[in-house]
């Protein structure tokens with residue numbers, strides 16, 4: 001049996017590749033799934049989430065939650081809440097804002113700037129950190145799994161990248177198989 005992946009670093013050629021990554025992960029989303037997105041301002045967290053929602057069948061607008069803090073999406077199978085905690089200044093503000101039930105077992109949650117609630121948020125299934133490179137269209141994407149199902153998703157993703165199934169996405173680490 002192969003060892004499950006706990007982390008994976010990918011190179012995303014352009015924004016389409018970021019959308020391809022989002023579409024590859026979309027089938028993993030469901031009630032109780034938590035995905036935390038890190039990276040500097042403009043690194044692509046909202047662009048990734050927009051593509052994720054499109055892949056999940058949401059046809060309407062996807063607004064950045066930078067100002068509203070939370071945007072709800074009632075998808076066909078489950079509800080997904082898209083959060084942005086950038087404006088929080090202490091790590092309990094997300095609870096005080098009443099967001100606790102939306103980060104529980106009944107809904108999917110995608111959180112930008114989870115660092116602003118460090119130490120108080122429940123564990124993620126997957127953490128995705130996006131970083132700029134010298135090429136303005138390119139991003140480096142580091143994925144870390146913090147649950148058993150997150151590890152299974154990463155292993156499946158690594159296999160797909162290794163087989164060249166995901167256009168515009170290459171593997172930086174691990175460099176050993178399966179990548």
Ligand SMILES: Nc1ncnc2c1ncn2[C@@H]1O[C@H](COP(=O)(O)OP(=O)(O)OP(=O)(O)O)[C@@H](O)[C@H]1O
Nearest residue numbers: 014015018040041042043044045046047137138139
């Ligand atoms: N490979 C790429 N992946 C994602 N976005 C890209 C890529 N290349 C260029 N971009 C552009 O980078 C910008 C990313 O902005 P976005 O709002 O998604 O960032 P963000 O990480 O959510 O920032 P913030 O922390 O301010 O919410 C968009 O203008 C997008 O078109």
Ligand SMILES: [Mg+2]
Nearest residue numbers: 045046064112
């Ligand atoms: Mg954003």
